[in-house]
Amino acid sequence: DVQLVESGGGLVQPGGSLRLSCAASGFSFSSHWMTWVRQAPGKGLEWVANVKEDGGEEYYLDSVNGRFTISRDNAKRSLYLQMDSLRVEDTAVYYCARGMNPHNWGQGTLVIVSS
Amino acid sequence: DIVMTQTPLTSPVTLGQPASISCSSSESLVYSDGNTYLSWFHQRPGQPPRLLIYKISTRFSGVPDRFSGSGAGTDFTLKISRVETEDVGVYFCMQAKQFPYTFGQGTKLEI
Numbered sequence: 001d002v003q004l005v006e007s008g009g010g011l012v013q014p015g016g017s018l019r020l021s022c023a024a025s026g027f028s029f030s031s032h033w034m035t036w037v038r039q040a041p042g043k044g045l046e047w048v049a050n051v052k053e054d055g056g057e058e059y060y061l062d063s064v065n066g067r068f069t070i071s072r073d074n075a076k077r078s079l080y081l082q083m084d085s086l087r088v089e090d091t092a093v094y095y096c097a098r099g100m101n102p103h104n105w106g107q108g109t110l111v112i113v114s115s
Numbered sequence: 116d117i118v119m120t121q122t123p124l125t126s127p128v129t130l131g132q133p134a135s136i137s138c139s140s141s142e143s144l145v146y147s148d149g150n151t152y153l154s155w156f157h158q159r160p161g162q163p164p165r166l167l168i169y170k171i172s173t174r175f176s177g178v179p180d181r182f183s184g185s186g187a188g189t190d191f192t193l194k195i196s197r198v199e200t201e202d203v204g205v206y207f208c209m210q211a212k213q214f215p216y217t218f219g220q221g222t223k224l225e226i
Contacts (some may be wrong), residue, residue: 044207044218044220044221045156045164045209045218046218047209050214050216059214059215060215061215062215095163095164101166101209101211102154102166104166105164105165106163107163108163
């Protein structure tokens with residue numbers, strides 16, 4: 001079975017940084033694009049970033065471009081999201097998902113940006 | 116950015132009866148490869164979303180056949196032939212034709 005387990009969320013002050021991780025299992029990780037999607041409390045879904053199978057292409061939501069960096073380590077079967085210069089409006093549950101068009105999703109990790 | 120608009124935002128339904136959700140996009144979702152990258156997701160309270168349908172009408176693995184998708188170009192529909200209790204929650208459409216990928220606002224299915 002496909003499993004995606006996110007970690008690294010927590011409480012951070014505005015302007016701070018966090019690094020989210022996603023451990024993947026049950027599929028050929030290096031053969032799939034990977035995606036981060038977020039959901040603010042009580043709100044809808046917002047696509048954040050995608051990374052190609054080999055890490056050679058990355059795409060970002062405009063509001064996070066230049067502040068967030070998506071990356072992957074295929075040897076470790078892991079996906080990452082480095083989040084810098086965090087803003088209050090980045091508060092959300094962050095989901096890791098398999099595929100450009102998210103097929104399988106993790107349970108999510110909560111990021112709270114607050115002073 | 117492509118804007119995705121869902122109607123209705125809330126849908127009261129009756130168990131065993133059909134239900135339908137519409138999604139329209141601000142521009143055609145037909146990609147240069149001829150495919151139309153429109154997907155539907157379902158999210159139960161407190162759970163992550165799960166993929167139901169992709170490329171308008173292809174059901175994802177394990178999705179019951181009471182779910183079906185249709186449409187073309189800019190107008191799409193998700194239909195549930197007979198609503199079951201487990202179908203409550205919020206349904207989202209999403210376009211993956213171009214970055215940034217965008218979701219509809221969500222439609223809450225209530226029994």
